[in-house]
Amino acid sequence: MSTLPLDRPAAAAPLRRWAEGWWAVVHLTLHLVVFGLHLTALVLLLVGTALVPVLGVGVLLLWPARRLLALCSRLERYRLAAVLDVHVPAPVRGAAPGPAWRRLVLDARSWRTAGHLAVLLTLGLTGGTLVLALSATGIAALLAPSASAGLGHGGEYGWPYGIPGTLRAPALAVVLAGALLLVVAPVLARALVAVEVLTALALLGPGRGEREAELRRRVDVLTSTRERTVDSVEAERRRIERDLHDGPQQRLVSLAMQLGMAKRALERGGPDAASEHLEAARTSASAAISDMRHVARGIHPPVLTDRGLDAALSALAAASPVAVVDVEVHFPPSERPSSTAEAIAYFCVSEALTNTAKHARASRVVVQLWREGAAAADGGGDLLRLRVSDDGVGGAAPAEGTVASGGSGLRGLGDRLAAVDGWLHLVSPRGGPTVLEAGVPWNAGGGR
Structure with a gap:
């Protein structure tokens, strides 16, 4: 999950932190735009739940309420990511046991989303109105002396941006008050948005039971x-x-x-x-x-250690029985992944070329490697992606096949990739073409 700009280290420049606070102002102001949608979803849920005992009439309102709440939840997660760079994971999908009306009433995700919307309807409406008023008043105060002079009231207020010394006391007070409001607005917005972010992480993300289930699943995957x-x-x-x-x-x-x-x-x-x-x-x-x-x-080929993937795969392609093997590495040699990631990618391509030469009857193979998700400065969340495609007869696996449907070589590669949280996927319909794709964490296994 990305860190919120509000939570940058205290050593960050105060001016930069103040400037980033304007994103919080934008976020709070957007609450006024989506206020009606949030209120409608919350009212539908509360009224529908209250009317369930009345011959089940409330169930007719709970279904659209849940749909609207899910829309609001997705919208809030998107808004937090787009404006504040805060990524809230979506909860795991699952239905409560029992009849349909019980699932509608007792769906934990809907009630947690409703709790979040209740916070937004109060904090968001109040905070959005407040920071919008402060910002608008501050801008108006800064522009007021100039506007007054333009309207012919320069004798009373003075011309603020002209010759030094011409700004009179009333105009100076208005300008200073406007500047103070513009200084306070981002600071206040950051404080309000910090509370909202904590609420979103607690209510819009996976619940405690879902997190525990995910941890158990993760333990099972790691054990396997x-x-x-x-x-x-x-x-x-x-x-x-x-x-x-x-x-x-x-x-x-x-x-x-x-x-x-x-x-x-x-x-x-x-x-x-x-x-x-x-x-x-x-x-x-x-x-x-x-x-x-x-x-x-x-x-482990020595050329891979000495010169990297481009040279190692070129040597591998030169020794391949397939007539034409094109190798395309779409990242510079200076941006080498970890040695573990390089080795896994090399052996994936080697196994794919071996299988192609044995079974595919292909005349051309294209090997492509690129870096995906290079937004992070340290590459911590990036993937080394590779694709090996040929024009052979196909039939290596079903069209939506997985690693398990391939041979022992592919299963071995799948196990090696799974050990570092990578993945492998094979598409090979009858008649071709065959496309093998894999992703391995850029920094798998640590540094070089």
Whole structure:
């Protein structure tokens, strides 16, 4: 949730805090615009509830009342975000158990919204009227001497913005009073809006039960994610062990055998007899080095650490069996995400290219990466987004498929992304195209 400008550190410049207070003036003034809507929603709810015992007549009013209250709730959250940069999370949707009339009467969200509207109808109306009056009076007082001079009353009030020393005492008092009102109005508005924001956070956001349910859900997700992450790490360990066994280990065994044969040949027939075995040993050593590099790239490619995603993905695309692979990285190299985010994005693209080469029969693949939500200065809430699309035959998953519908490779990527609060989505209808999208927090896992 963004911080309210009213809550900036005390060390902020007083002039800046005063200037930001005018957003609070605007916010309070807007209360006068939406006053009628708020009053209508509150009256409908109260009258409808009161008339429920009268043959259920009130139910006819409660349904539009709930709709109107939901509209008011969305409007207030939008207004707080647009004017004050305060983002109030929406409550979790859910209905109270029991018959329809009981759900209409006992809906906690509607009554909490009604409580908030009751505060706005008093504080908002009073505060909006007060700050509007102070601001208008202050502006009028500053302009009064000039207006009076323009109307021919300069002899009485004096010309305030002309030659120094021509401003007489009555005009000076009016100007100073107007300036004081304009100084006080934003300060008072900030204080009133601070109370309103606290009320909105308490009544328009999720309730205590909803927050506890969300925390329980979060704990369950983290528990499941931790288990899948452990399984994924164990599977990765087994893969590395298998790759080492099937590649470099076999090459090294062959190297040892070739060297042994070269030694025996050298003892029996001299250097000429051993040269063939030494050449075979050199070939085995080169192949072992190549296999080790391949295994190392599968763990974490050095080019990714040294030069970032653009260079690493370009190298990955150059080695892909697919004819054309276009890599588009839409953020400068100086804005590198965390090493964890880079690694996850790299392996997502690697897995997608591998699947495309094996199954898609595609002639072209486009890889796109960009930074989403770069409003925060530190990038704390940003996402590293990626999209891999091809023109293949599709059919990798249903059109609205999720990670679970893909193969084990996609499930592994989904688990790796879920461990850092990321996500993965695959769309691959029969006949294509296939589009894989993923999002990983920009600062996943901490700094570089």
